[in-house]
Amino acid sequence: MEDKVIKQISLFAENKPGRLASVANKLKSAGINIRAFTIAESGDFGIIRMVVDRSDYAHSVLHDAGFTVSETSVLGIEMEDVPGSMSRIAEVFGEASINLDYAYAFVTREQKALLIVRVNEIEKAIKKLEENNIKLIGMKELEKI
Amino acid sequence: MPEYWDPEIETMPVEDLKKLQEEKLKKLVHYVYENSPFYRKRFDEHGVRPEDIRTLEDIRKLPFTFKQDLRDTYPTGMFCVPNSKLARFHASSGTTGKPTVVGYTHKDIDDWAESLARALTSVGVGKDDILQVSYGYGLFTGGLGAHYGSEKVGATVLPTSSGNTERQLELMKDLGTTAIACTPSYFLYMIEVARKEGINIRDDTKLTKGFFGAEPWSEELKKRIENESGIKAYDIYGTSELSGPLFTECEEQCGIHIWGDLFLVEILDPETGEPVPDGETGELVITTLAKEANPLIRYKIKDLTRKMSEPCKCGRTHPRITRISGRSDDMIIVRGINVFPGQVESVLMNIPEVGNHFMIIVDRIGPLDSMTVQIEMHESAFSDKMSDMMALKKKITSALKSVLNLAVNVELVEHGFLPRSEGKSKKVIDKRKI
Numbered sequence: 241m242e243d244k245v246i247k248q249i250s251l252f253a254e255n256k257p258g259r260l261a262s263v264a265n266k267l268k269s270a271g272i273n274i275r276a277f278t279i280a281e282s283g284d285f286g287i288i289r290m291v292v293d294r295s296d297y298a299h300s301v302l303h304d305a306g307f308t309v310s311e312t313s314v315l316g317i318e319m320e321d322v323p324g325s326m327s328r329i330a331e332v333f334g335e336a337s338i339n340l341d342y343a344y345a346f347v348t349r350e351q352k353a354l355l356i357v358r359v360n361e362i363e364k365a366i367k368k369l370e371e372n373n374i375k376l377i378g379m380k381e382l383e384k385i
Numbered sequence: 386m387p388e389y390w391d392p393e394i395e396t397m398p399v400e401d402l403k404k405l406q407e408e409k410l411k412k413l414v415h416y417v418y419e420n421s422p423f424y425r426k427r428f429d430e431h432g433v434r435p436e437d438i439r440t441l442e443d444i445r446k447l448p449f450t451f452k453q454d455l456r457d458t459y460p461t462g463m464f465c466v467p468n469s470k471l472a473r474f475h476a477s478s479g480t481t482g483k484p485t486v487v488g489y490t491h492k493d494i495d496d497w498a499e500s501l502a503r504a505l506t507s508v509g510v511g512k513d514d515i516l517q518v519s520y521g522y523g524l525f526t527g528g529l530g531a532h533y534g535s536e537k538v539g540a541t542v543l544p545t546s547s548g549n550t551e552r553q554l555e556l557m558k559d560l561g562t563t564a565i566a567c568t569p570s571y572f573l574y575m576i577e578v579a580r581k582e583g584i585n586i587r588d589d590t591k592l593t594k595g596f597f598g599a600e601p602w603s604e605e606l607k608k609r610i611e612n613e614s615g616i617k618a619y620d621i622y623g624t625s626e627l628s629g630p631l632f633t634e635c636e637e638q639c640g641i642h643i644w645g646d647l648f649l650v651e652i653l654d655p656e657t658g659e660p661v662p663d664g665e666t667g668e669l670v671i672t673t674l675a676k677e678a679n680p681l682i683r684y685k686i687k688d689l690t691r692k693m694s695e696p697c698k699c700g701r702t703h704p705r706i707t708r709i710s711g712r713s714d715d716m717i718i719v720r721g722i723n724v725f726p727g728q729v730e731s732v733l734m735n736i737p738e739v740g741n742h743f744m745i746i747v748d749r750i751g752p753l754d755s756m757t758v759q760i761e762m763h764e765s766a767f768s769d770k771m772s773d774m775m776a777l778k779k780k781i782t783s784a785l786k787s788v789l790n791l792a793v794n795v796e797l798v799e800h801g802f803l804p805r806s807e808g809k810s811k812k813v814i815d816k817r818k819i
Contacts, residue, residue: 252762252767280771282771285774285798287774306800309767310764
C-alpha cells in the first residue's frame, strides 16, 4: 500500500505577513522542491499543505526550525487532462460513500492532471480506484514529476 | 533523614502556639511603637495603644499596613533599627512605582533561613541533596532566600540564578541536581529547552523535586509540570516585603505551612475587612512576629487564598494556606465580569491539546471590551483538517465561557510565538489603559 500513498506535509501558520516567506526560505535552503501547494485559511491562522520531493526530510527540517508540522497520507490520482476526468473520479468516490476531507489539483509536465485528496477511508479508496483502473501516483513517481 | 527541622516548634499543640503568638504579638506592638515613628503615628491616628493588645483577637484593633506605606516612607522610614544593626537590604524591582526597600538584621536573615529550613525538611530535602537555585540573585529575594535556606539544611547549593538555560541544564545533568527552585514559568521554559537539547529531565537527570513560586500558578499547571518532568512540584510562598520565599507545602501537598511562631495569618474579606471562615477565599494579611528591622503589622499583601487551621496529616500544627489563586489587584474586569488569570490557566491546563503557554489580551473595540486568549497548542494536537482545528478552537472557547461566564476569542498561535520567561511571567496585556 505504501507505494500508492503520498506523504503530504502540513504546517500550522499564523495569518500574518512574512510567515509563508519563512517557510519557503527553509525549504529553499534545504534544497527541497515543492510539487503541489495550497493554503486553507481561517482568519487568524492557516494550514499550509504541500507535496514535496523529499517529504521526510522536509518534515524534519521544518520541525527542527520550530514549526508545528505534520505528515499526512493523501492520495495522488492521475487524470487525463481532458473534460470529464474529475467527474469519473468523483463518481467512484460517491458510489463507494467515501468522503473527501479536502482536495487540490495541478497539471504536470506530461500534460496530465494530478488530483491530491485526503479521504476518510484511504484503503477502501485505493481499492475502489484500482478496481476502476484509475492510476495512483506514489511517492517514488512523484519525485520524478 | 529527619522528619522535622524543629519538632518542638513545628508540632507544638495549637493552644500553646496561640499562647506563644499572643506573647509575641504583645511584645511586637510595644517594639514597633517605641522604635518606629511611622507605626507610632499610625497607631496614634487610629487611637490604639500597645496596651490595648492583650489577646490574639485584639489584633483587629490594629491598623493595616500597605505596600504604599513602604513607598511613602522610602527608603527606610518604617525601620525599627538603625543602619548599624542592618545586615542586608533587598528591594523590589519598582516596575509598578517606586521600589520598596526591606532591611534585615542578622537575626532576620537567620529566621528567614530557619523558616525555609523547616519547609525544605518537610519535603525531605537535606544534606544529601543538591539544590539548584534558579531564582534571580541580587536585590530580588528569591535567589538568596532559597540559597540560605538550603545551606541551613545542609544541602549543596548550585547558585545558577536565572538565565543561561542551556548551561543550567548541563550543570543539572553533570552535577546531579536533585531539587530546583525557580518560577513555574521558568521551569516550563527549561523543560522546553531540555527537549530541544535532547535532554529528558525524567530520565537524564536526578531531579526529583521542584519549589515553584513568585508568581500565581494553578493546580493544573502543577500536574502538567509533574507529568512532563517526572518530578514532584511544591508550591513555595513568600513576598519581598515579608522576606522572599518562606513557606512551602509539605510532602502531603495539601496547603502551604505558615510558621505561626514567626508570622500571624489573617484571611479577610477584601471588601469588608472582616475575617472569612476557614476554607473560604479572602485576602491574605500577615503580621511578622519576629522581624527586627522592619516588622509589618497586618500587612495587606493582596494575594487571595484560603486558610486551613486544622493540623496537617504530617503532624505539623501550624496553619496552612491554599495556593494563591490570584491577586486582588490582578483581577481584570471585562464587560463588568471579574476575570482572574489563574482561572484562565486552570481551564487551559486541563485541556490536553493546549500547550504550556498562553496570553490574555484585553482591548476595547468601540464601546465594548474584548478578551482574546492566545494559545500555543501541542504539536500533537495539530491537524491538517480545518474542521479539526475549528473544533479545537470551539472546545477551548466553550470551556473558558463556562468558567468565566464570558465570551472569549481564542486565537491559536504558532509554537514559540508567546514570550518565555526566566523570572516572573506576564500573562495579561491590557491595551485599554494605553
